[in-house]
Amino acid sequence: MITTLQKKVINGGTLSREEAILLSSAQLEPLCEAADQIRRHFCGNAFDMCSIINGKSGKCPEDCKYCAQSSHYSADTAVYPLLSTDEILREAKANAADGILRFSIVTSGKRLSDQEVEQVCDSFRKIRETCGISLCASMGLLSQKQFKMLKSAGVVRYHNNLETSRRFFPHICTTHTYEDKIQAIRDARESGLTVCSGGIIGLGETMEDRIDMALTLRDLQIRSVPINVLNPIPGTPLEHNAPLPEDEVCRTAAIFRFLLPDSILRMAGGRGLMEDQGRRVFRSGANGAITQNMLTTGGIAVREDRQLAEELGFEIRLYE
Numbered sequence: 543m544i545t546t547l548q549k550k551v552i553n554g555g556t557l558s559r560e561e562a563i564l565l566s567s568a569q570l571e572p573l574c575e576a577a578d579q580i581r582r583h584f585c586g587n588a589f590d591m592c593s594i595i596n597g598k599s600g601k602c603p604e605d606c607k608y609c610a611q612s613s614h615y616s617a618d619t620a621v622y623p624l625l626s627t628d629e630i631l632r633e634a635k636a637n638a639a640d641g642i643l644r645f646s647i648v649t650s651g652k653r654l655s656d657q658e659v660e661q662v663c664d665s666f667r668k669i670r671e672t673c674g675i676s677l678c679a680s681m682g683l684l685s686q687k688q689f690k691m692l693k694s695a696g697v698v699r700y701h702n703n704l705e706t707s708r709r710f711f712p713h714i715c716t717t718h719t720y721e722d723k724i725q726a727i728r729d730a731r732e733s734g735l736t737v738c739s740g741g742i743i744g745l746g747e748t749m750e751d752r753i754d755m756a757l758t759l760r761d762l763q764i765r766s767v768p769i770n771v772l773n774p775i776p777g778t779p780l781e782h783n784a785p786l787p788e789d790e791v792c793r794t795a796a797i798f799r800f801l802l803p804d805s806i807l808r809m810a811g812g813r814g815l816m817e818d819q820g821r822r823v824f825r826s827g828a829n830g831a832i833t834q835n836m837l838t839t840g841g842i843a844v845r846e847d848r849q850l851a852e853e854l855g856f857e858i859r860l861y862e
Contacts, residue, residue, distance in 0.1 A: 548576040566749045577796035577827030584804040589856035590830040592644035602650040607779040611650045617777030627665040638673040640844045646678035653682040663695035670696035689733035700730040701738040707751035744772030744786040756801040771812030792826040799827025806830040
């Protein structure tokens with residue numbers, strides 16, 4: 543069954559929801575090997591590695607149950623307004639010097655004000671003038687006017703995670719809707735930006751929910767898909783969720799590769815919880831990473847990630 547579905551994908555076919563669900567009970571090792579072959583067929587040895595800066599932290603009015611920055615919960619996290627251009631530029635230069643090819647400013651909150659967008663646009667313009675690094679932004683549910691401001695400042699890609707399936711989303715967030723997120727993705731794309739969107743696994747969702755999220759991403763033609771593994775943070779409603787077993791993370795990545803054969807599957811938050819820092823997942827169809835620190839949790843050093851990618855035979859480069 544694995545071989546039949548693999549051939550279907552490699553020959554240009556797309557899997558149905560029912561076929562993807564069959565993979566959720568397939569033997570793990572052959573499934574991961576087949577996913578890795580699909581990755582090599584469509585993406586070669588490309589490994590897209592990016593980094594982020596927490597440009598505005600805490601006091602978020604949204605109630606996302608996994609997030610330490612939500613004002614609804616008691617998690618111990620840093621709180622500060624939008625960083626200055628000098629602070630952001632300093633971090634961007636350091637990342638560029640480490641060989642990072644894509645850099646994103648991420649901010650807390652439902653969306654930024656026009657004044658805040660003007661301020662981050664100044665930061666992006668300064669980065670563009672001084673660093674040869676591709677620019678990404680993740681700033682919530684912006685308006686099309688604000689997306690166009692980012693585009694004019696040199697931003698190439700906008701990040702907005704779906705987080706989970708449409709069915710499960712109301713169990714995770716009630717202060718905005720799934721359709722709000724999809725509309726933001728459409729508005730960003732209409733403004734000339736490419737889009738990065740994925741989600742978090744380990745929230746309490748089923749494998750079918752993960753498959754449904756991947757199918758939505760496929761419908762939206764998303765080519766950069768972050769896969770976060772929940773890192774349960776004290777003070778959030780999901781603090782007692784057990785971390786996912788590594789086998790389940792590998793299976794999820796492999797199924798995503800069958801459904802999204804030519805996308806970058808970018809391992810993001812929670813990878814540091816894995817004993818091998820994601821080595822097995824990168825042999826199960828994943829081919830990208832967010833390196834260094836995440837927003838409120840630690841990450842893996844650039845040097846270690848570069849070494850890992852090279853040992854696995856990847857070439858670190860932008861994949862568009």
